Amino acid sequence: MDAAIEVADLRKTYRGRRTGEVRAVDGVSFRVERGEFFGILGPNGAGKTTTLEIVEGLRKPDSGDVRLLGRSPWPHSPELTRRLGVQLQASAFFEFLTVAEQIGTFAELYGAAKARAAEMLDLVGLAEHANMRCEKLSGGQQQRLSIACALVGDPELVFLDEPTAALDPQARRNLWDLMRAINDEGRTVVLTTHYMEEAEALCDRVAIMDAGRIKAVDSPAGFVRKLDAPTRVTVAAGQLDDARIAELALDGTASTADGTVVFETRDPRKLLTALASDGALEGLAVRTANLEDVFLHVTGREWRG
Amino acid sequence: MSAVTEQRTETSRDVPAGTRGRAFLSLFKALGRGWIRDRSQIFFTILLPLMFMVLLASVFGSGDTAAxxxxxxxxxxxxxxxxxxxxxxxxxxxxxxxxxxxxxxxxxxxxxxxxxxxxxxxxxxxxxxxxxxxxxxxxxxxxxxxxxxxxxxxDVPVLATDVEEADGGALQPIQYLAPGILAWGVAISGVFGAAGTIVDWKRDKLMRRLRLTPASVGTFLGAKISVNLVVAVVQTAVFLAVAAVGFGLRLSAWTWFAVPLVLLGTFAFLAIGVVIGGIAQTSPAAAGLSNLVTMPMAFVSGAFYPLALSPQWVQWLSYASPMRYLNEALQSVVVYGESPAAVLPQIGFLAAFAVLVALVSWKTFKFDEL
Missing domain, CATH: 3.40.190 (D-Maltodextrin-Binding Protein; domain 2)
Incomplete structure (x- = not known):
């Protein structure tokens, strides 16, 4: 069977009057298998959305090749779009329609049954708002409706472009559950995000993108493993004397600053056991390497969300 | 998973013949509902021109025929x-x-x-x-x-005069106001409608989203234009009914031909609106530019005041305005009862104008912004 997505060497350059030449997408290649949850992670302006729009068939690349479910997304074909579900960054709705009318219209466009529309509203938790005008919905509710519209055609491949941007933490977590459920049903999901935790929590594999290029692709755990970074253990100062600190730091490093002692170790279990037996666990914080460290390592730049 | 996918592929290959028609209908329904619920649309396309008609008919109506x-x-x-x-x-x-x-x-x-x-x-x-x-x-x-x-x-014979009134008597204000205001109303809804819609699409990306559904862009645009055409026909019916019932305008037997005239005019004005929508980036800018075009156009096209009584330079300017031709044709057909053949020149100018502006909008439009 064909891969869900195959992208080879995409390039897109914008020529702005003031900005000059901007290489928005600069030689991007990746492959997404069917059923995978694939993330494209990068800061704002990294080229994520442009890449996604080229893959979806909204923009034509200057060069490069895209295959969706084995077919080219260009020119528009009803046979292909029927199998795709798309949520764009801006919630694109018909004006002045209610929630039910909105998803009903999308259902008709995809040739889906009316019952399916109601089912999707239920899935995203908007059934009780069915008769509300879309413009009255909160930001999170609009995003969920947008996702419901993306799912109403029972797609095999779902694109979600920063669905959780500008949402409060609770709404974001709710949306994570929804996205996980979509993927668990066997659909391939492609997600762009600039939230590290989001990519870590949801994605099977993550492509880290910066300045129009994909710097690396791996699973979140694989990235962290490859980084091979020490675990940082912090406790409040004053519980251990200097000799003991030096003793505990033997297999790593230890430093004292701002009333805390910070250990960096590759054997956190041994260190934590020792600290516990010393009764020196006040102010304890353990931090393992995460995608933020990976981003710093891969791009050479600090992560700024 | 593979079994499920096989089955889906099977159904997706089977595209029913009526799909395009059904997509058109659901888009038409959604866009039409939106139009009806948008109070500002109703105000600007129906109520505002009607207010002008009532106002101007009362202002110009006093005087000449009274004692x-x-x-x-x-x-x-x-x-x-x-x-x-x-x-x-x-x-x-x-x-x-x-x-x-x-x-x-x-x-x-x-x-x-x-x-x-x-x-x-x-x-x-x-x-x-x-x-x-x-x-x-x-x-x-x-x-x-x-x-x-x-x-x-x-015994001396004297001459007597007997006055026969041409065109059913002196030109009553409603006889030039009804076609004039109708032409103006159609222009407003065409220009504002197209410009506003395009600016909306730039903001809400609805067009972009719909390009990724099985419905084609052509179906979507067709539905959008159809809504505008229906609006134009409704405007025609409402304005002429008010003119006839409220102001005693006698409608000729050829009045029905106002419908194809208004539809043709709508195409020309939609094209102007597309050009404006391409330039404007915000809704206020689109509304302002639309006003800047439709308001002077109404004045130089005899929408509010007979062109024959306007200064010469206004009459010269009017030749460049599509509203003039629509206005003239509507007046000839609806008020004077001339046959459609008599307004062929106006139809020709209007059509040429529509094609020209459509070409300009096609050439200048940046689809990437949608």
Whole structure:
């Protein structure tokens, strides 16, 4: 069977009057298998959305090749779009329609049954708002409706472009559950995000993108493993004397600053056991390497969300 | 998973023939509902032009056909036989008082009879009704003279005039206002509609989203244009009904031909709106630019005032305005009852204009912004 997505060497350059030449997408290649949850992670302006729009068939690349479910997304074909579900960054709705009318219209466009529309509203938790005008919905509710519209055609491949941007933490977590459920049903999901935790929590594999290029692709755990970074253990100062600190730091490093002692170790279990037996666990914080460290390592730049 | 996918592939290959029609219908329904629920649309395309029609018809409607208001200074014997349908007579103590009434617009002419001389002072404040009053008074004097002369010499034959009114009498304001306001209303809904929609699409990316559904862009645009065409037909029906019922406009047998004229006009105005929507980046900018185009266009196209009475430079400018041709054609067909063949030149100009602007909008439009 064909891969869900195959992208080879995409390039897109914008020529702005003031900005000059901007290489928005600069030689991007990746492959997404069917059923995978694939993330494209990068800061704002990294080229994520442009890449996604080229893959979806909204923009034509200057060069490069895209295959969706084995077919080219260009020119528009009803046979292909029927199998795709798309949520764009801006919630694109018909004006002045209610929630039910909105998803009903999308259902008709995809040739889906009316019952399916109601089912999707239920899935995203908007059934009780069915008769509300879309413009009255909160930001999170609009995003969920947008996702419901993306799912109403029972797609095999779902694109979600920063669905959780500008949402409060609770709404974001709710949306994570929804996205996980979509993927668990066997659909391939492609997600762009600039939230590290989001990519870590949801994605099977993550492509880290910066300045129009994909710097690396791996699973979140694989990235962290490859980084091979020490675990940082912090406790409040004053519980251990200097000799003991030096003793505990033997297999790593230890430093004292701002009333805390910070250990960096590759054997956190041994260190934590020792600290516990010393009764020196006040102010304890353990931090393992995460995608933020990976981003710093891969791009050479600090992560700024 | 593979079994499920196989099955899906099977159904996706099977595209029913009526799919395009059904997609068109659901888009038409969604866009039409949106139009009806948008109060500002109803206001600008129906209520505002109607308000103009009522207002202008009342302003221009007073005067010419009503009886002339005459101030008689002293005893004016000639007015004794005056037809009350033509004259309402007041008297003033002296000429100064009468002239003051003329200045205030309270009378159309003052009359003094000095022996056999009837001296007429037409109003300078309202020169049109002044001239009408003056003309009526002259003919009243002529009638009186004729009676006197005929009595003195009954054997001498005299000439008599019989006035046949062309085009059913003097041009009533509603006869140019109804087609004018209709043309203006159609222009507003076309230009504002297209410009506003495109700016909306730039913001809400609806067009982009719909490009990723099985419905084609052509189906979507077709549905959008169809909504505008239906709106234009509704406008035509409402405006002509108000003109006929409210203002006594007699509709000709060819009135139905207003519908294809208005549809053609809508295409031309939609094209102008697309050009504006391509330039404007925000809704206020689109509304402002649309106003900047439609308002002067209405003034130079005889929408509010007969072109024949407008200054020469306005008449020259009007040739560049599509609204002029729509207005002219509507007036010929609806008011004067001319056959569609008589307005072929106007139809030609309107069509040429629509094609030209459509080409310009096609060339200048940046689809990437949608």
């Amino acid at each position: 002339s208001r005459i101030v008689a200074v002293g005893d004016v014997a000639v007015l004794d036989g005056a037809d009350p349908d033509e004259f309402t007579v007041e008297s003033a103590s002296d000429l100064d008082a009468a002239l003051a009434m003329l200045r205030e617009g309270d009378a159309d002419a003052a009359v003094v009879q000095d022996g056999s001389t009837v001296r007429i002072y037409p109003s300078a404040t309202n020169s049109t009704s002044g001239a009408i009053a003056s003309g009526r008074l002259s003919s009243l004097v002529d009638d009186v003279n004729l009676e006197v002369l005929s009595a003195a010499a009954p």
